[in-house]
Amino acid sequence: xxxxxxxxKPAGSGSKGRRGGTRSGGSRGQQSQGKTAPRAESPExxxxxxxxMSLIRRFEERAAQGYTQAKVGGYCHLNLGEEATVVGxxxxxxxxxxxxxxxxxxxxxxxxxxxxxxxMAELYGRTTGTSKGLGGSMHMFDTEVGLLGGYGxxxxxIPLATGAALAIDYxxxxxxxxxxxxxxxxxxxxxxxxxxxxxxxxxxxVFVVINNxxxxxxxxxxxxxxxxxxxxAVAYRMHGxxxxxxxxxxxxEAAGRLVEHARKTGEPAMLEAVSHRMKxxxxxxxxxxxxxEDAEAAREADPVAAFREQLISADVLDxxxxxxxxxxxxxxxxxxxxxADDSPHPDPATLFDYTYATPVANDSRRLxxxxxx
Amino acid sequence: xxxxxxxQALHDTxxxxxxxxxxxxxxGEEIGVFEGSYKITAGLLEEFGEKRVRDTPIAEEGFVGAxxxxxxxxxxxxxxxxxxxxxxxxxxxxxxxxxxIYGMFGGQSNAPMVLRTPGGGGQQLGATHSQNIxxxxxxxxGLKVVAPSTPADARALLKASLADNDPVLFLENLAxxxxxxxxxxxxxxxxxxxxxxxxxxxDITIIGYSRMxxxxxxVADQLGEEGISAEVIDLRSLRPLxxxxxxxxxxxxxxxxxxxxxxxxxxxxxEIAASISDGAFDYLDAPVRxxxxxxxxxxxxxxxxxxxxxxxxxxxxxxxxxxxAVGHRR
Ligand SMILES: Cc1ncc(C[n+]2csc(CCOP(=O)(O)OP(=O)(O)O)c2C)c(N)n1
Ligand SMILES: [Mg+2]
Numbered sequence: 001x002x003x004x005x006x007x008x009k010p011a012g013s014g015s016k017g018r019r020g021g022t023r024s025g026g027s028r029g030q031q032s033q034g035k036t037a038p039r040a041e042s043p044e045x046x047x048x049x050x051x052x053m054s055l056i057r058r059f060e061e062r063a064a065q066g067y068t069q070a071k072v073g074g075y076c077h078l079n080l081g082e083e084a085t086v087v088g089x090x091x092x093x094x095x096x097x098x099x100x101x102x103x104x105x106x107x108x109x110x111x112x113x114x115x116x117x118x119x120m121a122e123l124y125g126r127t128t129g130t131s132k133g134l135g136g137s138m139h140m141f142d143t144e145v146g147l148l149g150g151y152g153x154x155x156x157x158i159p160l161a162t163g164a165a166l167a168i169d170y171x172x173x174x175x176x177x178x179x180x181x182x183x184x185x186x187x188x189x190x191x192x193x194x195x196x197x198x199x200x201x202x203x204x205x206v207f208v209v210i211n212n213x214x215x216x217x218x219x220x221x222x223x224x225x226x227x228x229x230x231x232x233a234v235a236y237r238m239h240g241x242x243x244x245x246x247x248x249x250x251x252x253e254a255a256g257r258l259v260e261h262a263r264k265t266g267e268p269a270m271l272e273a274v275s276h277r278m279k280x281x282x283x284x285x286x287x288x289x290x291x292x293e294d295a296e297a298a299r300e301a302d303p304v305a306a307f308r309e310q311l312i313s314a315d316v317l318d319x320x321x322x323x324x325x326x327x328x329x330x331x332x333x334x335x336x337x338x339x340a341d342d343s344p345h346p347d348p349a350t351l352f353d354y355t356y357a358t359p360v361a362n363d364s365r366r367l368x369x370x371x372x373x
Numbered sequence: 374x375x376x377x378x379x380x381q382a383l384h385d386t387x388x389x390x391x392x393x394x395x396x397x398x399x400x401g402e403e404i405g406v407f408e409g410s411y412k413i414t415a416g417l418l419e420e421f422g423e424k425r426v427r428d429t430p431i432a433e434e435g436f437v438g439a440x441x442x443x444x445x446x447x448x449x450x451x452x453x454x455x456x457x458x459x460x461x462x463x464x465x466x467x468x469x470x471x472x473x474i475y476g477m478f479g480g481q482s483n484a485p486m487v488l489r490t491p492g493g494g495g496q497q498l499g500a501t502h503s504q505n506i507x508x509x510x511x512x513x514x515g516l517k518v519v520a521p522s523t524p525a526d527a528r529a530l531l532k533a534s535l536a537d538n539d540p541v542l543f544l545e546n547l548a549x550x551x552x553x554x555x556x557x558x559x560x561x562x563x564x565x566x567x568x569x570x571x572x573x574x575x576d577i578t579i580i581g582y583s584r585m586x587x588x589x590x591x592v593a594d595q596l597g598e599e600g601i602s603a604e605v606i607d608l609r610s611l612r613p614l615x616x617x618x619x620x621x622x623x624x625x626x627x628x629x630x631x632x633x634x635x636x637x638x639x640x641x642x643x644e645i646a647a648s649i650s651d652g653a654f655d656y657l658d659a660p661v662r663x664x665x666x667x668x669x670x671x672x673x674x675x676x677x678x679x680x681x682x683x684x685x686x687x688x689x690x691x692x693x694x695x696x697x698a699v700g701h702r703r
Contacts, residue, residue, distance in 0.1 A: 100442075132479030141478035148445060149478060153469045159438020160470060166439050167446035170398070170424065190465070193435025200430065354476040355514055357483035357538035361566030362613040364514075373620065373652035 004241035005231045041249055043316045047325070049091070049248045050311055053083035053304045055329040056107040059116055062333050063106060063123055063137075064283045071341070072123045075152070076137045079107035081278030084303035085210055087111050088251025089273070092259050093178055098146045098168075100161035101180040103138035104210075105150035108180065113145035116332055117339035126343035133346050134354060146175075154215075155188035157181065158207070162194040165203035169266060176262045177205040178255075184215020186229050198268040199236040206258045207233075207270045210245065212277040217289040230272035238268055245275030246303040276301045374557050380550040382524035383413045383489075386531045387451065391421055394449065397535065400427045400440050401453030410455050411491065411550055433462035437488070441471045441540070444484040449535060454490035457544070458504050471540040472515030485538045487531070491545040493584060493634060494682055500670035503678075505635040507583075510542045511611035517565055518611040520544040522586035524554040526609060529563035536562055544611070546584045546634075568615035570622065572597075574604035576701060577692060578622040580645055581632035582608035585664075585683060589632050592688045601701075603692065611641060619645065620652030627658040628699050630691050632683060637665035659698040664691045 041049075060080050066072040079086050082104075090111035093099065101108050109119045114130055122129030123137055130140040130147075138152035148164060151157040161179035168175050185191055186209055198205050209229050213220055220227045233240025239261075243254040251273055258269040276298040280287040287295070311317040317325075352365045366372065377385070390397050403410050405418035405428040418426040429436040433454065440450035454460045460467065467488065475483040494503030511518045517539055521527040527545075534541040571586065572593040581589040586607035593603040604622050608615065623629045629649055631642040642663040649661050667681040 098446075129479075131477065131481070134479045135477050139477050141481050143481050148442075148482065149474075151470075153465060156438075156465060156470055159435050159466055160442035160445065162435070163439035163442020163444070164446050165442075167443040167448050170443070170448060190434050190438065193430070193432035194438070196430060197432065197435050197439060354480045356517070357475050357480070357485070358536075360517065360537075360539075360613055361564055362610075362615045362617065363566065364613065371651065372616065372648060 003230065004239070005234045046249075046311055046316050047321070049087050050307055050317065050322070051325050051329060052087045052111055053248065053307060054326055055116065055332060056083045056086060056110060057304050058329050058333040059110060059119070059336065060106060062337055063120070066120070066123060066337070067283045072137065073125065074136045074138070075103065076123070076283045077104040077281065078279060078283065079104060081276040081298055081301070081303070082210060082212065082245065083107060084248040084307065085245035085251050085273045085275045088245075088248040089178065089180070089208060089255050091252045092255035093146075093176070095145060097175050097259065098148050098161075098164050098177045099180070100148050100157040100164070100177065101150045102154070102157060102182055102185065103150055103152045104182070105140055105180075106137070109140045109142070109147055109150070112142075112147050114140070114142050114147065116336035118142075120336040120340040121343045124340040124343065125345065126340060127346050128339070128343040155181065155185050155190035158185075158190045158194040161205055162198050162203060165198065165205035165268070166201065169201070169203055174263055175204070176259050178208060178259065179205055180208045180210065182215055183209060183211040183213065183220050183229055184218060184223055185209070186232060187223055195233070195236045195238060195268075195270070199238045202266045203268055204262040204266045205268045206255065206262055207268065208255065209270065209272045211272050211274045214277055214281070216281045216285075217287075230270060233270040238270055240270040240272070242272040242274060245273030246301055246306065248303070248307060278302070374555055376553055376555050377524055378550065379521075379524045379527050379545075379552050379554070380411065380413055382527040382556050383531060383545070384415065384417075386528045387414065388417060388420070390532070390535050391417070391425060396447065397449045397451060398425045398427065399451050399453065400429060400436055402429055402431055402455050404428060404453050409453065411547070413489075414453065433459055434466055437463035438466035438470060440486050441466055441474065441484050444486040444540075445474060445482050449485050451487045451489060451535070454488060456502060456547075457490045457492040457506055458502055460488070460490055461506075464509070467510065467516070467540070467542070468513050472513050475539065476515055483538050484540045486540050487534045487543050488540065489543045489545060491547050491550070493547040493549075494666070494671050494678065496547055497673055497675060497678060499673045503671040505633075505666065507542070507544045507611060508635055508639070508641055511614075511641065513612070515539070516612060517541045518544065519565055519609060520583040520611055521609065522549065522581075522583055522607050524552070525556045525560065526563065526569075526607070528556050529560050530565070530609065532560075532562035533565050537565060541565070544583055548584050549587070552587065563609065566610045566613040566615060568618040569607045569609055570604065570618065571607045572603060572605040574602035575626060576602045577696060578604045578606060578619070578626045578629040579632060579688070579692065580606045580608065580619055580629060582611060582641070583634065585632035585634050585688075588683070588685050588688055591685050592692060595685070595689060596692065601696065614644065614648070616648045616652060620649060623649050623653040624656045627656050628661075628695050630662045630664060630688065630695055632688050633663065633665045634683060635666060636668050637663055638668060640665055658700075659695050662691045662695050664688045
């Protein structure tokens, strides 16, 4: 059951605060899933969740590999360990709903509906990528599926998402905006300014905080005076709640409820999904700062393995069926890598194509060694 | 043709644009109930309602960013930042977001918005409320920066900024709001990226923008009475910068003085001087001079403030010294 903090009730009444207080809580890493099939979902839906989670897992592993092969450059942050959260959240959105994320967004891009090949091609910096190779890992974008950007500046997406919700409200549309961010991001000014504005103006935006307990090497307790992050919503008289981010069905249920509420009433909400970052902050980070207990918990919590087991023991899937899905996503990822690898690099002659949307007199098109006159 | 103030030109143009496009809305601190810190938006809340004239909390990063997000979905927000000093609180949303939306995502989205904000000292507002930091924005590809100096330019450039599909920082100036000028009724939009030659002359080129462009025309007129023929260029657009126009003028006159309200070191004038060296080196008969603000946190006390800011007197003196260096006979 999700823990909630609402406008009317004081926050925290009855909250178990799984991540609250100290870091070494014994419940860390436990699954809330039992041996029965998850509620309310059809077997096909559950199998598709498993397929998407497996796809993201394989995709991210290949992205890391691409990085070590120097096919992928820059920073590369992975969704490993967060697959249940990603798939649950994206399943709560319509295609016409908008999504703003941070830089850890490959999985979101895929689950929102972008072809894995386009996502991989962006990592490879190719013209066929989600942002034509101009964005890279942190800056995926696709208007077709409503992904309005991954953003590399911590918190930068939050005012933008709030403004997108303002535009929806302005026009009387029925879309909803989801704004994803990390736990560390709830300490930045843009978060608080935007929460206030969204609540003040009643804007249809759901702020989702992925609490993987770490912002780079900094824990929630090191950085947040209120470590039960969903309670921060109360300061803005906004509904806030926490959900087990390792439980794809619970995430889908909670996010779906808040998204539909926002659609109906225009009211914003905040959802905290408690999850794990399985590896380092980015692919180059060996995460030496993590103690072994914590790293072990993250491994144990592996939501993909747990969901597989759960579906098999609930007879939603058998071993062969699971293996078949895994083979299929492996093929999808192979195809994505091949697509990316075969795609063209941008031509340097296109360097100035996207500086301005409206062409303008005297726009500089000078290369470094070109004379000004 | 009517003679109106710079303030009135802004107000009337905003109102017209709001009437003609319902996607245009105003957003900022104190623009509605309070009618604007400098009363540019007076009466607009009453006429258009809260949806079109949106008072915000004191949260520059939050509301500027919200305007960027709304622009990404096709609205055309006009943001009022009370003064350019407070734009620093929104620097991340302007520089890291508004300026990057079009290029970073490969042209899939854009942020058609206008950020109106006044700069300028001389009102005894002290160090934090008197700055001219338009350079911070003029430095950034992806932004456009315009700086009208007259009521007519205010109108023509505001129209152009609103028609533009990129984020435009629209620099106003506290000292210009009450200045008057002729504004033709059927003025076409200006062309962003073009400077204007506001006085033609052959002896010396004076280059300015915003308030100092008006000071430059005053000085040129004073000099004209003594038979000195000064050409005045009003940059109007700081990004893009119209180097052609100013270089062409300096090739004709052989010398130049730049008048700027910002600080000299690394300032807008430094870029202009470099451009003149790039394009008119062989034509120069004297070093390019810059008249700029003294490099101090601007003091409150009037005599100190006055001493720190460029003026018609200081510009006049620099022009005469340059003409002396050239050997101009008066
Ligand atoms: C404004 C800003 N400051 C610092 C950084 C460097 N940085 C990148 S990610 C990060 C940690 C963010 O942690 P969190 O919000 O928990 O997200 P997670 O990486 O866990 O998904 C930091 C400090 C940045 N990108 N932007
Ligand atoms: Mg985190």
